[in-house]
Amino acid sequence: MEWERTLSQVLKTEGLKGSNKVASGRILGVRTLRFASLLLLSLFAATSSVALSSSASAADTPTKLYGILTDKDGGALSGVRISIAGPAGFAAEVTTGADGSWEVPITTKGTFAATINEGDLPEGQALTDPTKVTIKANVFMLGVDLRLLFPIGPGVEKASLLVRSAQLTVDGIILGLIIGLAALGLNLIFGTTGLTNFAHGEILTFAGLLTYYLSAIVKLPVLAAAPLAVILSAFIAGYLQDRFLWKPLRKRGTGLIAMLVVSIGFAIFLRYFFLFIFGGDTRQLPQYAGQAGLELGPVNITPKSILTTIFGIIFIIVATLWLLRTRMGKASRAVADNPALASASGIDVQKVILAVWVLGAALAGYAGVIVTINQGVSFLMGQDMLLLIFAAVTLGGLGTANGALVGSLIIGLFVQLSTLFIPTELKYVGALIVLILILIVRPQGILGRKERIG
């Protein structure tokens, strides 16, 4: 269970002292309020068992490796053989029971390897990662049971490369759109004020949390909660934020790098504030939670995903038209180009910046709403997206609106399609490496102008 892993981490790192402050930040993130009391209790239990294991002989501490083997939908898989090899010639074989569970008692510390017998899996079930037939487990202390997971799914090898790339392309476009919505706002704000806003990701989280509260607690239908969250995010995260934080700072003449650091402080504050009020777990909206996907040719996509994507595209088109066609939009581009000249030709620069903040917060807010509806919301959502947003903006060219969109699409597609060749957990690494490579060749970004580099 989650808290167990966390706990064993805490014990391992801290040597039972709890002196590592940075670690506790991350750990708090994983901890859920629900488990708080349980965690404390088990902390005492584990502490005493550690004390025991040092005095009494190791064999006295009952410890087990265990797991429950289930398919993707949670159905138990029984009769599957799992063999365990451990230090000093330790070997055991177990068969999963009717509820899919298995356990092996161990008496020594060390590295154990659990191997699943793939041939025992029923027809149509396979390991989601075929290379993970063997899982290694390091037992650092006795008395703390270790749970091993073999993720089972319908089996990847059934899908051909073509089908997988089609699915991943669609996923990539959707991810690109989410990044693009957030990146457009970030870039507009950067263009007009020069602020590199590290707290931009928190707008996504804010809107996501609002959607959750409006939908799950106020019990509004999602179709009403989502627009309301976007509007509130535009007003609070856009209008109020600029009016009461950034505008006074600009008036004070705070430098750009100083403002960058202020935005970092603001992001840290907001992140832990969200954790404080919301807790550490990822929560799904109750409505449309388990929506079944539609089979469109080779691609499987949920209706909610289609709908949120279409609205996202419309939103981006409207924002682009606003930039290109309206007086205010033109003025914002003028301010981005040369604030002093724009001001001299009668443009109210502060008003333009305010408008850009409101639009940017609405766009980012909607990006947060999409993520919340499709994947659920957690307090780390914005932080996880922020680097991708920055990568997209840098790739496209800082301060250029269409550059942000192009960069987002490339990053989104690259992140998803790269999983064809590299492990899924490293997909963000691939995107970040591409970012660095492109910057070597074209420091100003794909659509950026040369004068923007130093």
Place this chain on the structure above:
Amino acid sequence: MDFLFIIQQTLGATIGVNTIIFALAAIGLNMHFGYTGLLNFGQAGFLAIGAYSVAVPVISFGVPLWVAFIIGIGNSILFALLLGVPTLRLRADYLAIVTIAAAEIVRQIARSATFNEWLGGSDGITGKFGKDFFDLNPFKEGLETPILRFNANDLWVVITGWILVAIIIFVMWLMVNSPWGRLMRAIREDEDAVRSLGKNVYLYKMQSLIIGGVIGSIGGFVYALSRQSVQPDNYGTALTFFAYTVLILGGAARVFSPIVGAMIFWFLIVFIEQVLREAVTNNVIPDWLIGVNQVGQIRFMLMGIGLMCLMIFRPQGIFGDKKELALDAKA
């Protein structure tokens, strides 16, 4: 409320291991940001590389610890070169984004299951890789006074750590007061002016990045050794941000400021946390307002607000000189 316990914890933290680690990280950043004006947001990556370079060779390949230190310094130089070649020609905010991305690459690779065998995945590495170091420990028992307590191992880490910091600070002081140091400050103030004097700015920036990075990775050594373990998630972006907070708190471009900054930082953090924790457990603050395990969150919130206020109202830090560096670069 147990005030003696609060004082004990706070005092221990003020001169403790964490202060040493953050001081070293911030001394590196002081080289980058304070003296050369490089906005390196990837300092956590340097610490991670230092920490893993101590743990991995010793545990997985049986290399002696002293060789591992040299490997660690070599790796951090390599990382600085990798980071510097593409980014040092870019403007400050580009550099910030690329370095933060690079540090995140390091962390995600370190925690990935793909390299589990060598780097230990998301659980990191725990083991007795510091044995060679702790075997030298002359202290058989720890320090036991009413207001300050260290166990034997911590005492050894703290004493060697502070000696290390003192040496690095001294070298740093010599460097920044040399012609080389003045050149660095000139690059910070006006790159083009320096270039017009025929200096290779790119090369000097690279030197700064390497030196600051190596100091950061030494912080990583201390981090890993003091805990006898390396956890990838300790080296996230937050570590870099807090190292900046430490630097700005003390005042950038002052040799001693990272030490003072780190002491104040950890004093405040542990003091606030302990007072809140005592207040919550003794029901001075009601449970519905703050739960016991929410104290850490309050601490981080205060830290964020503190960083904002510091930057807005006193950007030169507590001991910084406004004329030396006011952080007002209009990029």
